[in-house]
Amino acid sequence: MAKQITHDLIYDAPASAVYAMLTDASFREEVADRSGVLRHDVTIEGDGGDLTSGARVRIQQWQTAAGIPSFAKKLVGDEIEIIQEETWTSPTDCDVTVTIPGKPGEMSGTVRLVEEGGRTTEHVELTITVRIPLVAGKIESLVADMLLKSLRVENTVGREYLAR
Template structure:
């Protein structure tokens, strides 16, 4: 089984500005800092409006506060690698892995501009390959993803208002 997540983030800015933000390493680092990750490494290549871009975010999060059944699986820290391949300034493929763990997320991001505002439409599939607890772990990851997206949206709105 897998869990499907669809989530929209809105910004009062054109799609070109949102794309520039999402492919700015400083923005991604600020999101990591505000999300409370223990440490992170962000790399971006490409990113101007005529080319594709790749974004790679490697981060380590504390396992503090997650249920004990999940903490037994991941230990004290959770390493997460997010890789985005922007095939255009409005389309992106996303893959998130947890090295050495039996789970991943994959999906897409699409930027849709209407009347000067942009919606970042995110569709992700969460897959965990663990007998008996995969559904619980997928739901836990979905909740963590939604929390992370709320932080990204807050930081993004502030970034675009500067």
């Protein structure tokens, strides 16, 4: 069993500016700070040093487990370590994987930037998979809710970033 998430983030900027933002460590750090994570580490590498030809983004963050249901907190403890890895194969296409080290689940999918009339839609499609009998569906729904909140924060910070 798995849960599918599709979400669009809209920016009043060309795709090249959105790509530059998404591959900027300072933007990713600002999103993490605004999301309220306990701590984070952001690493961005370009192919041959040229970010226009592709990039690898790695975000490692630790979130508090406060406020999540007790059945889930028993599985993760007081903190949740999350590793998000993005492989931008072009300035508009990205493969994403999100893991929680040592836990039986992950997210994977794609991000696609589509520009139309100077506006860019960041189209996110992810599949959430948890391999824990009996509670997998509940945990997948919980993760989906957390992910959507995080994407809303990213969109807010992104719009502010692009307006600077």
